[in-house]
Amino acid sequence: MYNFALAFAICAAAFIIGEVVSTLTKAWIPSVFVTAVVMLVGYWTVLPTTLVSDSMLIPFGSTIGIYLLITHMGTVISLKQLKEQWKTIVVCLVGLAGMCGLSLLVAPLIMDRELVIAGLPPLTGGIVAATLMRDAAMAAGLEKAAVFAITMYCIQGFAGYPITAVCLQAEGKRLLKEYRGGETFMTDSDKAAVKAAEAATSASAAKKKLIPPIPQKFDSAVVVLIKLAIVGWLATQLGSIVFPHIGKISGAIWALVLGILFTTIGFLDANSLNKANSYGIIMFALMMYVFDGLKDCTPDMLLDIIFPMVALIVVGVIGMAIMSFIVAKILRMSFPMAFANGLTALYGFPCDAIITESTCTALAQTPEEKEYLMSKMFPSMIVGGFVTVTITSVFIAGAFATMF
Secondary structure, eight states: OOOHHHHHHHHHHHHHHHHHHHHHTTTSSOHHHHHHHHHHHHHHTTSOTTHHHHTTOHHHIIIIIHHHHHHHHHHTOOHHHHHHTHHHHHHHHHHHHHHHHHHHHHGGGTSOHHHHHHHHHHHHSOHHHHHHHHHHHHHTTOHHHHHHHHHHHHHHHHHHHHHHHHHHHHHHHHHHHHHHTTSOOOOHHHHHHHHHHHHHTSOOOOOOOSSOOOOTTTOOHHHHHHHHHHHHHHHHHHTTOEETTTEEOOHHHHHHHHHHHHHHTTSSOTTHHHHTTOHHHHHHHHHHHHHGGGGGOOHHHHHHHHHHHHHHHHHHHHHHHHHHHHHHHHHTOOHHHHHHHHHGGGTOTTHHHHHHHHHHHHHOSSHHHHHHHHHHHHHHHHHHHIIIIIIIHHHHHHHHTTOO
């Protein structure tokens, strides 16, 4: 009775359970954590360790799936919005530098260096960083480090959500005090910033570009995927080139850079995978590929990596907090807002949008107050998620993958 179709259905059921729990808890319990727990307990009890392999998701998720996804990530980035939120970019980059710097300096004193290298990129980003580090650790024969990368990806949100909530609450109360006291008000540019941030989370508006768009009647889902695949192929070719004094640059990095470039000139569609109605299946395949690594995790191994996980998160967040405080002073920004921007690395989109809007709704007493809070916090939080998870974590993972 058991075959590839049933294996696929079981994987999907684990994925759905995670999404349901995350929705019911308003993302306070990450879906990836719940799915990982379901898979892990399943492996220890009734599920075959070959489940994901049997579902036939691995060949797709581990190859073309990840390149389509990374290239797609470049199609959702608005260069105009990044330029307008340059302070947020600086804060996020400096915060991530603080996280990596202090972790590399302190964490090896209390845990294995291989775990630090494997865990930091997932801590600074999302599924792509976790996938790259899992593959690099497995290629180096470091099974424990590979599991560590996956588990770090699954639990990082538990640190990010509550600390972000505290920061946004503090920032929101400060803003409301000024707004209610008549010290400040919402301008037309504030309203435009909110609209731009909301647009960045969906398909971007059509703009005149170097390459004209394909007529709607011919621009099918497969055409969108072909264009993504071509850019992904170019990334794989560039990733095989050895540059003088630099060496090889990860194909994943090239995929992101080319995704941004080819979207800017008009070859790629904005928000490509969603336009092709393919984002869900590709994310599902990639997540199952990552969770396949949990089949090697025994109860003893899990107990063995709990302390290093907590230690790396604590050290990393402290490093980010220190650098966020310093750069906030230099740029004359609010520290809670600067810290919250950097913390988007621990969960990314859509959680950054959910937690920001929830905070604004809870604090505001009128629709006008909510609109004002959204105008001050929402744009920078969305850009923060793009900078940390979508962009920087790919570069960090590409660099760290060579350090084993």
